[in-house]
Amino acid sequence: MRLLSKQLGLMAFVWTALLLSMDTALGADVKPKLDSGDTAWMLTATALVLLMTIPGLALFYGGMVRKKNLLTTVMQSFALTCLMSIIWMVIGYSLAFGNGGGMNAFVGGLDKMFLSHMAVDTLNGTIPESVFVIFQMTFAIITPALICGAFADRMKFSAMLLFLGAWSIIVYAPITHWVWGGGFLGSHGVLDFAGGTVVHINSGIAGLVAAIVIGKRHGYKTENMAPHNLALSVTGAAFLWVGWFGFNAGSALAANGGAGMAMVVTQIAAAAAALTWMFAEWMTHGKPSVLGIISGAVAGLVAITPAAGFVDPMGALILGGVAGMVCFWASVYLKNMLGYDDSLDVFGIHGVGGIVGALLTGVFAVKAIGGTSGLLEGNPGQVMIQLEGIVATIAWCAIATFIILKIVDAMVGLRVDEEAEVEGLDLNLHGETLR
Numbered sequence: 001m002r003l004l005s006k007q008l009g010l011m012a013f014v015w016t017a018l019l020l021s022m023d024t025a026l027g028a029d030v031k032p033k034l035d036s037g038d039t040a041w042m043l044t045a046t047a048l049v050l051l052m053t054i055p056g057l058a059l060f061y062g063g064m065v066r067k068k069n070l071l072t073t074v075m076q077s078f079a080l081t082c083l084m085s086i087i088w089m090v091i092g093y094s095l096a097f098g099n100g101g102g103m104n105a106f107v108g109g110l111d112k113m114f115l116s117h118m119a120v121d122t123l124n125g126t127i128p129e130s131v132f133v134i135f136q137m138t139f140a141i142i143t144p145a146l147i148c149g150a151f152a153d154r155m156k157f158s159a160m161l162l163f164l165g166a167w168s169i170i171v172y173a174p175i176t177h178w179v180w181g182g183g184f185l186g187s188h189g190v191l192d193f194a195g196g197t198v199v200h201i202n203s204g205i206a207g208l209v210a211a212i213v214i215g216k217r218h219g220y221k222t223e224n225m226a227p228h229n230l231a232l233s234v235t236g237a238a239f240l241w242v243g244w245f246g247f248n249a250g251s252a253l254a255a256n257g258g259a260g261m262a263m264v265v266t267q268i269a270a271a272a273a274a275l276t277w278m279f280a281e282w283m284t285h286g287k288p289s290v291l292g293i294i295s296g297a298v299a300g301l302v303a304i305t306p307a308a309g310f311v312d313p314m315g316a317l318i319l320g321g322v323a324g325m326v327c328f329w330a331s332v333y334l335k336n337m338l339g340y341d342d343s344l345d346v347f348g349i350h351g352v353g354g355i356v357g358a359l360l361t362g363v364f365a366v367k368a369i370g371g372t373s374g375l376l377e378g379n380p381g382q383v384m385i386q387l388e389g390i391v392a393t394i395a396w397c398a399i400a401t402f403i404i405l406k407i408v409d410a411m412v413g414l415r416v417d418e419e420a421e422v423e424g425l426d427l428n429l430h431g432e433t434l435r
Contacts, residue, residue, distance in 0.1 A: 035126035041255035042131045048246025049138035053145050054081050056243055060236025060298075061149050064227040064291070064344050068424025069153050071432055076148045076160060083161060084141040087168050089115055092140055093133055095173035097181045105184040107174045125253055135250060136176075143199045144168055149344030150207030151214050154415055157429045163408045167206060171400045175202055175393055190389035191365060191372060191382070193262070194251035196306025196358040197393045204351020205397040207342060213405045214414050216341035218421050225343075230290045237294035241270060244301045248308040261369060262308040266301065269320030273300025276324030281332075292328075299327035299349050303357035307364065310372060315364030323356045355390055362386035 058077035065073050084092075091113055098108035111117065115133060124132040144164040151160075178185040179192050192198060217225070227233060248266045252259035277296025282288040303323030304316055311319065331348030342348060362383035365374030373379040408414060415421075420428035427433045 032123050032125055034123060034128065035254070038126045038254045038256075039128060039131060041259065042127050042135055042250060042253065045246035045250025046131065046135045046138055048243045049135070049142070049250065050081075050243075052240050052243035052247065053077055053138070053142045056236050056239030057142065057145050058236065059232045060240060060294075061152065061233075061344055063229040063232030063234075063236060064149075065152050066225070066424075067228040067434060068426055070228070070426065070434060072157070072425040072429055073148070073152060075157070075430060077145045079157075079161065080145045080148070080164060081141050083165055084144060084168055085137060087165060088133075088137045088140045092168055092173045093136065095169065096136070096140075096176040100177070104182060105187070106178070107183075108177045108181050127253065132253070139195060139199060139247075140168060140172060140176075143172055143195075143203050146199075146203040146346060146350055147207045147210060150211040150342045150346040152343035153217050153425065154421055155210075155214060156413060156416055157425075158412050159408050159414045162412065163210075163404055163414075166404050166408070167401060170404065171206065171397050172198075172202065175396065178392070179389070185389045185392060188388070189372070189382070189385050191310055191361050191370070191386065192306045192358065192389065193309035193361075193370070194248045194305045196302075196354045196361070197389050200302045200305060200350040200354030201358065201390060201393050202354075202397050204347045204349075204354055205394050206401045207346030208340065208351060209398055209401045210405060211340050211342045211347070213402065213409075217343065218418055220341050227291060234290060234294055237297060241297060241301065244270070244305075248305060252309060258309055258369075261312075265308055265311055265313055265316035266304050268313055268316040269304035269307075269323070270297045270300040272317050272320030273297060273303065273324030273327070276321045277328045280325055280328045284332075295331065295345065295349060296324045296328065299323050299353045302350055302353035303327075303360070306354070306358045307361040310361055310365040310370030310374070312364075312366050312369060315360075315366065319357065319360045319364060322360065323353050326356050327353050358386050358390050359383065 054077055058074040061077065062070050062074045091110070093115065094110055094112035095108045098110065098112040100107050100109045118129050118133070122129040144167060147164065148160065176198050177183045179190060179198050180186060190197070244266055245263050249259040249263040252262055274293050274297035277299065278288045278293045281292040300320040300323050303319055307315070307319060327349050330352040331345040335342060335345070335348060361374070362385065363375040365372050365377070365382060367373040367377060372382065374382050405414065416425060416428065424433065
C-alpha cells in the first residue's frame with residue numbers, strides 16, 4: 001500500500017506539472033503582474049522627462065533669446081506644461097492610446113477620456129497604467145514646447161496657447177497613435193523607440209511651418225539677435241541631456257537590459273554629435289562656440305531617440321557623428337539658403353535630426369538588440385519602411401499645422417504688433433521685465 005501511495009503521488013505530481021506547463025505554453029490565464037522594480041524606474045524616468053521641459057527647455061530657450069523676451073520664453077514652457085497636462089488627461093491620452101474602433105489605424109477613440117477607466121490596480125504591462133499615462137504625458141508636454149523656439153520673439157501668448165492646444169489634439173495625439181497606440185505605422189513595422197517621428201520630426205516640421213507663416217522677426221538681418229545669456233542655455237542643455245535618459249531608457253518601460261543599452265547609446269550619440277558640431281564650427285568659423293557644442297549635443301540626443309532601443313554602441317557613434325554634421329549644416333547654411341527665420345533652430349535640430357535618426361535606425365538596427373535587422377544586417381527594406389513613416393508624419397503635420405495657424409490667425413491674430421516686438425514681449429504681454 002505504501003508503494004502504491006507513492007506511485008499515485010508521483011503520478012499526481014507529474015500530471016499537475018504537465019498541466020501547468022501546457023497552460024503556460026498556451027498562454028492560458030497568464031496575466032501581467034506588477035513589477036515593483038519596473039515601476040520604480042518608470043516613476044524616476046517620468047520625473048526626468050518632466051525636468052527636460054521645466055526647467056530644462058525653459059532655460060535652454062530662455063538663454064538664447066534677447067533679454068527683453070526671456071520671461072515670455074520661460075513662461076511658454078511653464079504654461080504649456082500646465083495646459084498639456086489637462087489636455088492629455090481630458091482627451092489626448094484617449095486619442096493616442098484608446099480604442100478607435102473602425103478608425104483604429106488612424107486615431108484612438110474616446111473610451112479613455114478624463115481617464116475615467118483607470119483604477120489603482122489597472123496595469124500597462126508590468127507597471128500601473130497611471131505611471132504609463134503620466135510618462136506619456138511628459139512627452140505630450142515637451143513636444144509642443146519645442147515648437148515655441150521656432151517663433152520666439154514674435155507670437156502672441158493667446159495665439160500660442162490656442163495654436164498648440166489644438167495642435168496637441170489634432171496632430172500630436174493621432175501621430176502618437178500611429179506609432180505607439182496600435183496605428184498603421186507601428187503595425188507596418190516603423191521603428192521609433194522614443195519619439196523620432198512622434199516628438200522630433202513632428203515638432204520640427206510644425207516649427208518650420210509656424211516660422212514661415214508668422215514671418216521673420218523685425219530686424220532679422222540688421223539687428224543683433226545673439227543669445228543674451230549662454231550660461232542659462234548651458235544649464236538648460238545639461239538638464240536636457242540628463243533628462244534624456246528618462247526619455248530614451250524609460251521608453252523600454254522596464255528596468256532591464258534594453259533600458260541599459262538605450263542609456264549607453266544615448267550618451268555616446270550625444271557626445272559624438274557635440275564634438276562633431278564643435279569641430280565643424282571650429283574649422284569653418286575659426287572658433288568653437290558654447291552655443292555650437294550644446295546645439296550639437298541636443299542634435300545627437302534627437303537623432304538617437306528613434307534608434308535607442310535598436311542600435312549598438314558603434315551604430316550610435318556613427319549616427320551621432322552624422323547628426324552633428326548634418327544638423328550643423330541645416331542650422332547654419334540651409335536656413336540662410338532658404339531664407340526662413342527659425343529663431344532657435346527647431347527645424348534644423350529637431351526636424352532634421354529626427355529625420356536623420358529615423359533613417360539611420362533602418363540602417364544600423366541590430367536584431368539581437370531590438371528584434372529587427374537593419375540594412376547592415378541584410379534588411380534594406382527597413383530603410384524604406386522608415387522613410388514611409390517620415391513622409392507620413394511630415395505630410396500630416398505640415399498640412400494640419402498650416403490650417404490650425406490660419407484659423408488661429410483669423411480668430412485672434414498670430415503676431416504681436418511691431419511696437420510690442422521692438423520694445424519686448426516681457427513687458428507688453430506679461431507686464432514684467434528683468435532689470
